[in-house]
Amino acid sequence: MGFTFVCMAQKAKLITGPIVGSVTKNSAKVWIAYHGQGQNVLILGDTAEKRIYYPTNLSYITNKTGDVALTMDFTGLKPDHSYNILVSIDGWGANAKSSFKTQADTAVKDFSFLLGSCALALPGFARMVFPGAATWIYKRMKKQQNDFMIWLGDDVYYWKKSYSSYDGMLNYNLRLRKTFKKYREFLSATPQYAIWDDHDYGPNDSGREYALKDSSLEVFKGVWPNTYPEGEQFKGNYFNFRYYDAEFFMCDDRYFRAPDGDSIGDFLGETQIVWLKNKLLMSDAAFKFIAIGSQVLNDNHFGESYALYTRERNNLFDFISNNNIQGVVFLTGDKHYSELCKRDWKGYPLYDFTCSPLTTPPLPRRLVGAYHNQHRVAGTDYAKRNFGKISFSGENGNRNLKIEIYGRSGHKRREVVLNQKEMMRK
Numbered sequence: 001m002g003f004t005f006v007c008m009a010q011k012a013k014l015i016t017g018p019i020v021g022s023v024t025k026n027s028a029k030v031w032i033a034y035h036g037q038g039q040n041v042l043i044l045g046d047t048a049e050k051r052i053y054y055p056t057n058l059s060y061i062t063n064k065t066g067d068v069a070l071t072m073d074f075t076g077l078k079p080d081h082s083y084n085i086l087v088s089i090d091g092w093g094a095n096a097k098s099s100f101k102t103q104a105d106t107a108v109k110d111f112s113f114l115l116g117s118c119a120l121a122l123p124g125f126a127r128m129v130f131p132g133a134a135t136w137i138y139k140r141m142k143k144q145q146n147d148f149m150i151w152l153g154d155d156v157y158y159w160k161k162s163y164s165s166y167d168g169m170l171n172y173n174l175r176l177r178k179t180f181k182k183y184r185e186f187l188s189a190t191p192q193y194a195i196w197d198d199h200d201y202g203p204n205d206s207g208r209e210y211a212l213k214d215s216s217l218e219v220f221k222g223v224w225p226n227t228y229p230e231g232e233q234f235k236g237n238y239f240n241f242r243y244y245d246a247e248f249f250m251c252d253d254r255y256f257r258a259p260d261g262d263s264i265g266d267f268l269g270e271t272q273i274v275w276l277k278n279k280l281l282m283s284d285a286a287f288k289f290i291a292i293g294s295q296v297l298n299d300n301h302f303g304e305s306y307a308l309y310t311r312e313r314n315n316l317f318d319f320i321s322n323n324n325i326q327g328v329v330f331l332t333g334d335k336h337y338s339e340l341c342k343r344d345w346k347g348y349p350l351y352d353f354t355c356s357p358l359t360t361p362p363l364p365r366r367l368v369g370a371y372h373n374q375h376r377v378a379g380t381d382y383a384k385r386n387f388g389k390i391s392f393s394g395e396n397g398n399r400n401l402k403i404e405i406y407g408r409s410g411h412k413r414r415e416v417v418l419n420q421k422e423m424m425r426k
Contacts, residue, residue: 012036015067016177016184018085018098020191021225022241023148025079025103028191029225033069033174053077061222063167067174071225080104098188108399109244112391114141114190117152117197117293117333118357123179137358138186140410141387147243149190151224152333152355153197153253153293163202166215173223194224195250196237197293197334198304205304207257208266217255226250229275238272240279245399246392247285249276253293253306260308267309268292273316280325286399286420287327287392296330297341297352302370304334321348327423329353329401336363338388338405340380340416341373348425351418353403355388380405382413394419 017032055072062068077083085098121135141149162172177184200220202210210216217237221228228239237252256269268276280288290296296306296313306313320328330352341352352375362383363370371381385408394400398419405414 015174017188019187019225020085020098020100021071021193022227023100023102023191024242025105026077027073027075028077028083028100028102029071029073029227030085031069031071031223031225033067033177033223035065035067037066059222061170061218063170065167065171067170069170069174069222071222077102100191103243107245108396110391110393111147111244112145112389113148113150113243114144114146114387114389115150115152115331115353115355116141116358116387117355118154118336118360119151119183120154120157120357120360121176121180121183122157123175135180135183135359137385137387137408138182140406140408142182142186142189143410144389144406146190146389149186149192150248150250150291150331151192151194152291152331153195154199154333154356154360155194155196157199157360158202160203163212163216166212166219169212169216169219170222173219192224193226193241193248193250194220195252195291195293196220196254198254201254205260207254207259208269209259210254213255233271234275236269236272238275242285244392245285245396246287246289247279247283248289248291249279251276251290251292258309260304263309264311265309267306267312268316273312276316277319280320281323283325285327287329287401287423288325289329289331291331293332294334295332295341295352295354297343297350297375298354298373299375300370300373317345317350320350321346321425324348324425326425327420329423331355335370336360337370337381337383338386338414339373339382340377340403341375342377343375349423351423353388353390355386355405357385358387359385377416380414380416382407384408384413386413 013035015033015035019031021029053074056075057073060068060070079102082101156176162168198205201216220237226239236255240249251268256266258265294304294306299307328350332354333356335354336357338355343350382405386405389404391402401418403416404412407413
């Protein structure tokens with residue numbers, strides 16, 4: 001097992017964290033937030049080998065009051081090895097414990113991950129107005145066996161006061177992580193990967209016209225320790241990562257998005273689409289998950305969806321079909337209900353697992369016209385607060401993908417099992 005020390009000036013005080021982000025077989029990202037000044041060094045060590053690991057890179061963002069959100073990169077780690085994280089330094093006034101395990105040095109392994117979206121949590125007096133937005137669902141999620149968590153957008157809900165300034169957005173993220181214990185403990189319990197949607201990007205239903213989109217992007221990247229493409233040409237909130245025989249393409253449906261109603265306009269945008277297509281072509285993963293905040297396969301135009309941007313969506317579908325890119329599953333959120341969709345596109349099977357909401361009030365679909373969906377897999381819809389779990393099992397070439405929906409009480413409500421052969425062209 002390992003240990004971690006953080007050496008800082010005594011005036012520094014931990015706000016929240018640690019949170020583990022991207023993890024490979026030899027590397028990991030670790031995030032903390034603190035208040036104060038000092039020399040900031042986080043060290044990972046392995047007691048068995050008596051070896052210490054120093055961060056190879058540090059990146060951080062700050063606000064006007066002196067809060068710092070710090071991401072640390074660690075490389076040269078051992079595969080399939082557990083590292084404990086302990087923050088317990090005089091002067092901090094707080095203890096925080098966490099751990100992570102690197103991926104094993106193997107191509108195929110049984111594993112699972114959690115997913116969800118629409119996580120409304122209101123600090124202060126507003127909690128009296130929306131008592132249903134309790135965060136105790138995270139206690140149920142923490143008890144589930146999993147290797148990591150994927151957030152599918154609306155991971156926080158900015159108010160106008162928050163999204164009107166850089167400091168407002170950063171302060172709101174830090175305040176939520178400090179205020180809600182169960183949320184904070186879950187964030188520290190398992191590695192976290194995240195994309196955004198409108199509510200953790202800016203105003204409701206906003207896209208590329210949002211004036212503070214670059215500030216929002218900087219804040220998001222500063223509070224979620226993901227691994228982003230380098231270079232100005234990759235501006236936007238998207239990245240990919242590999243976990244054994246599954247690859248995840250985490251997409252940005254806001255930064256480049258044209259206003260709703262422009263069916264020939266951009267949704268992911270040209271730069272991101274080129275990146276996504278190239279990554280899909282290069283991937284040899286059995287399962288390819290494309291995570292997008294808005295629903296993809298559903299043609300019901302209730303609310304926001306990729307279907308409103310016909311040109312770009314159909315072009316992406318054609319690309320997947322024409323290049324026989326197998327094992328494609330879209331992971332989506334936003335709808336305030338969960339369901340699995342399947343659609344044959346020119347003989348090629350596409351799947352879309354929508355998972356929502358975590359804590360936000362569910363959508364009364366039958367009352368507002370959102371229920372109808374010809375591509376829904378029968379019996380998979382669930383219209384209460386929930387989280388999802390996807391598990392992988394079986395031998396190479398005959399792998400099974402199990403999709404489960406759990407209610408906020410932690411009880412299983414839906415289950416579908418797909419074999420990888422069902423995700424190939426017939």
